[in-house]
Amino acid sequence: MISFQEYPDYESVSEAASEQLLALVQRKPDAVICVATGATPLLTYQRFVDKVKSEKADVSRVTFVKLDEWVGLAPDNPATCEAFLQLHLLKPLGIEPERYIAFTPDKADHEESARVVREIAECGGLDLCVLGIGKNGHLGLNEPDEWLEPACHITSLDERTRLHDMLKQADRPVEQGITLGLKDILAAKEVLLLVAGEGKQQAFSALRERKVSTKVPASFLWLHPKTSCLYCSM
Numbered sequence: 001m002i003s004f005q006e007y008p009d010y011e012s013v014s015e016a017a018s019e020q021l022l023a024l025v026q027r028k029p030d031a032v033i034c035v036a037t038g039a040t041p042l043l044t045y046q047r048f049v050d051k052v053k054s055e056k057a058d059v060s061r062v063t064f065v066k067l068d069e070w071v072g073l074a075p076d077n078p079a080t081c082e083a084f085l086q087l088h089l090l091k092p093l094g095i096e097p098e099r100y101i102a103f104t105p106d107k108a109d110h111e112e113s114a115r116v117v118r119e120i121a122e123c124g125g126l127d128l129c130v131l132g133i134g135k136n137g138h139l140g141l142n143e144p145d146e147w148l149e150p151a152c153h154i155t156s157l158d159e160r161t162r163l164h165d166m167l168k169q170a171d172r173p174v175e176q177g178i179t180l181g182l183k184d185i186l187a188a189k190e191v192l193l194l195v196a197g198e199g200k201q202q203a204f205s206a207l208r209e210r211k212v213s214t215k216v217p218a219s220f221l222w223l224h225p226k227t228s229c230l231y232c233s234m
């Protein structure tokens with residue numbers, strides 16, 4: 001089920017989401033948190049970092065998991081999900097490498113998928129998955145299609161995803177991504193779906209129809225027991 005909570009603007013969505021993240025790490029100091037990248041969660045992460053510092057919360061035992069990654073970019077390319085998470089979350093929080101599970105940007109293959117899934121299982125599974133929704137309704141890089149691959153996989157990017165703002169900084173065209181699958185996302189104990197920004201109305205309306213469709217991968221969250229969707233008034 002998805003419970004929807006409306007907020008007047010991006011700042012208040014981010015404030016509420018960062019409070020939820022802080023509450024989780026205070027309640028469960030060894031939480032395993034899967035994190036999306038992109039414009040939507042950016043302010044949530046910045047506010048979360050500020051709150052961790054001001055509250056002196058201990059995040060040394062929290063494990064972060066990277067949701068997805070573009071395939072084919074060098075690891076230090078500023079367009080990577082890696083660069084985003086290092087800059088906005090991992091470095092400011094001082095997260096040790098052993099508390100971070102992630103696809104290596106330039107090494108996407110089936111072994112890499114299997115490793116990430118195995119490491120998540122070894123940590124006891126995801127406590128929370130922080131997600132955004134794509135303009136095309138995708139979740140992570142689970143792209144709309146006639147059928148969906150349930151497991152962690154390498155995917156061919158939808159043409160709208162190839163135009164994603166993050167890729168404007170890439171030094172070459174990116175045609176593939178690697179992503180946790182819907183099976184992995186739906187196995188998280190809780191999901192926090194953030195919806196904000198231009199161009200999301202169509203995907204968000206489709207989500208709100210309560211119909212599960214492979215054409216709107218985010219609609220699979222209707223099958224999840226505890227998803228909160230925080231969204232900006234549209």
Ligand code: PGA
Binds near residue numbers: 197
């Ligand atoms: P955005 O991307 O947060 O940058 O809008 C979300 C997505 O495409 O999944």
